[in-house]
Amino acid sequence: MRASRLISLLLLLQNRGRMTADQLADELEVSVRTVYRDLEALGAAGVPLYGEAGHGGGYRLLDGYRTRLTGLTADESQALFLAGLPGPAAELGLGEVLMTAQLKLWAALPAELHERARLVQERFHLDAPGWYAQADETPHLAAVAAAVWDRRTVWVRYRRWKAPTEVERRLQPYGLVLKAGRWYLVAAADGATARTYRVDQILELRCLEEQFETPEGFDLAAHWQDRLADFHARLHTAQATVRLSPRGVARGGEQLGQAFARAVAESGTAEADGWTRASVPIESLDHAHGAFLGLGTDVEVLEPPALRARLAATARELADRYGAPAS
Incomplete structure (x- = not known):
C-alpha cells in the first residue's frame, strides 16, 4: 500500500x-x-x-527529472475503461487503482497534450444515474466482481418478484452491466442459458472454489443488447387510440418515453381543432391508466373502451371528491 x-x-x-x-x-x-x-x-x-x-x-x-514508473498494470488498464465513471470504479474496488492509472497516463503524455487533457477533465463529467432514482445498496458487488474476474462459481440467496420470492442458485457469473445507475449480473445457473440478475437483490453470496469457462463465442455486450430488444418487445403488449393537444404531444414524449413519441410521430394525424389523433403502444390497462392520468386534460383516450371507461370513472371520482366543500 x-x-x-x-x-x-x-x-x-x-x-x-x-x-x-x-x-x-x-x-x-x-x-x-x-x-x-x-x-x-x-x-x-x-x-x-x-x-x-x-x-x-x-x-x-529537480528540473528535468522524470520517473520511468509509467507502465500500466493489468488492473490499471482495466480501470481506464471506467475513467469517466469514478463512482462505479470505486464500487468495484478499483477507485485507488483508477487514480494511479490516470496519474501514470498523465505522466506518459507529451507536454503539449497536458493542457488538452486538463480541459477535458475540467469541462466534462458523466453522472449515469437518473434524477429521481436513489442509488441501490449493493453490498455484494465487490464479491460478484471478483468472481467475474476469477471465473468462479458463486452460491447466492436471491430475492425475486414472483413466488417463492427467495431462492438459492449456483451461478456462473459471465459479466456485470451498469444500466442507469443499477448493476446487473449476467450469469448461468447450473449450465442453463445466461439470465440477468439484479445485484442489489442478492441477499447472501458465497464464492466457491469451482471455476468455469465462459461459453465459446459469448459476447456480453451482444447478449445485453438482445436482452434489451426482447424486453422492449414484451413491454408493450397492446395499443391505444388517443387524441392529444399540442401540449400533450410534447409532454407525452417527455413523460411516456421514446416509444410513445415515435408512435405519435409515425401514426399521428392532425385534426381540425389542432389536436393529434394517434395509435400508441401501452404496457397494460393498469399502467396506461396511470400514465394517461399524468397528462390530465391534454389527452383523450378513444380506445380501448375498457381503458376509456376506467379513466372516465376516475375523473368522476375526482370531480366528486374535489367538488365537495372541505370539512
Whole structure:
C-alpha cells in the first residue's frame, strides 16, 4: 500500500510541479505527517526533490527529472475503461487503482497534450444515474466482481418478484452491466442459458472454489443488447387510440418515453381543432391508466373502451371528491 502511495506522490509532483504538503495530503487522503515521511523516503531512495519555504513554496522535483514508473498494470488498464465513471470504479474496488492509472497516463503524455487533457477533465463529467432514482445498496458487488474476474462459481440467496420470492442458485457469473445507475449480473445457473440478475437483490453470496469457462463465442455486450430488444418487445403488449393537444404531444414524449413519441410521430394525424389523433403502444390497462392520468386534460383516450371507461370513472371520482366543500 505504501509503495503505491509513494509512486502516486512521485507522479503528482512530476505532473503538477510544485505542491505543498497540505495539497499532497489532500490528493492522497493521508495526513501531512505521512506526506513528510513519504517525501523523506523518496529522498533517501535517490529521488531528486527539494522543498522551498515561505509563501509560494512547496516541494518539487529537480528540473528535468522524470520517473520511468509509467507502465500500466493489468488492473490499471482495466480501470481506464471506467475513467469517466469514478463512482462505479470505486464500487468495484478499483477507485485507488483508477487514480494511479490516470496519474501514470498523465505522466506518459507529451507536454503539449497536458493542457488538452486538463480541459477535458475540467469541462466534462458523466453522472449515469437518473434524477429521481436513489442509488441501490449493493453490498455484494465487490464479491460478484471478483468472481467475474476469477471465473468462479458463486452460491447466492436471491430475492425475486414472483413466488417463492427467495431462492438459492449456483451461478456462473459471465459479466456485470451498469444500466442507469443499477448493476446487473449476467450469469448461468447450473449450465442453463445466461439470465440477468439484479445485484442489489442478492441477499447472501458465497464464492466457491469451482471455476468455469465462459461459453465459446459469448459476447456480453451482444447478449445485453438482445436482452434489451426482447424486453422492449414484451413491454408493450397492446395499443391505444388517443387524441392529444399540442401540449400533450410534447409532454407525452417527455413523460411516456421514446416509444410513445415515435408512435405519435409515425401514426399521428392532425385534426381540425389542432389536436393529434394517434395509435400508441401501452404496457397494460393498469399502467396506461396511470400514465394517461399524468397528462390530465391534454389527452383523450378513444380506445380501448375498457381503458376509456376506467379513466372516465376516475375523473368522476375526482370531480366528486374535489367538488365537495372541505370539512
